Amino acid sequence: MTATDIPAKTASPAPTPAAGPRRPRRPRLPFSAWHLALAPLALLFAIPLVWLLLSSVMSNSEINRFPPALWPSGIHLSGYRYVLGNALFPQWFANSLIVSAVTVCSNLVFGALGGYAFARMRFGGSRVLLALMLATMTVPFQLTMIPTFLVMKRLGLIDTLGALIVPSLVTPFAVFLLRQFFLSLPRELEEAAWIDGCSRLKVLLRIVLPLSRPALSTVAVLTFLTTWNDLTWPLIAINHDTHYTLQLGLTTFQGTHHTQWAAVMAGNVITILPVLLAFLFAQKSFIRSITSSGLKG
DSSP states (O other): OOGGOEEEEEEEEOOOOOOOOOOOOOOOOSSSSHHHHHHHHHHHHHHHHHHHHHHTTHHHHHEEEEESOOOOOOOHHHHHHHHSSSSSSSHHHHHHHHHHHHHHHHHHHHHHHHHHHHHHHHTTTTTHHHHHHHHGGGHHHHHHHHHHHHHHHTTTTSTTTTTHGGGGOOOOOHHHHHHHHHSSSOOOHHHHHHHTOOOOOIIIIIHHHHHHHHHHHHHHHHHHHHHOOOOOOHHHHOOSSOOOOHHHHHHGOOOOSSSOHOOOOOOOOHHHHHHHHHHHHHHHHHHHHHOOOSOOO
């Protein structure tokens, strides 16, 4: 028998393993599981805002009633009429807007210059100056209130909007936050610009600042919030009602024997609207500035 007569052995297919029972797929939520905990917490923080909005459309009798009414019997706009009918209210709004806008712009300009100097330039005593600047953040305003008042008085700025602007032209927080963000940016981009002949100021304006929009937005929002809501310093530095800010003007609705609570609530609703709009427009940049660590991709 020749080799060709021997039948070739065919390879038998490997036995397929028995398929086990399929596990049912867990249904996936259309949102993060963290939202289940954060949503009730957000509602809890929203309760004061909702109560303020409801109280602004109540009458004074409903607000003063005990136990307090949880829902208005109708929409009463007497508080808004009282506020908007006050001849000085537009002036107070304009004063707050001017002070906040100038303070925000000055903090962005001087904070960027100071932060870039501390982040990229090495000079004698830079670390000591940075430590001293940060130490001023721990000093409470009550300790610097009288010296600041005396300086503003020497400058002749008391009872003017300048007294509200000059002490806040630049804050240590703005310088420190921008410095930390500048440190996270790669130096290679700046070195390439220096090779092309750019000065430090041009590098800051054309390279660094366009990449620092999240940090600049954060400084702008937080500075605006602080300045817009400030009451203590305007109460000390301003005497004439035509120079009042919104926060200071709202205190005139509260008297010793009678308070227009509907007007107070309506005024507070109007006052917080710019703050909410500012945060809504800048919230993406605000979050990016917290999570960003430089360039991506």
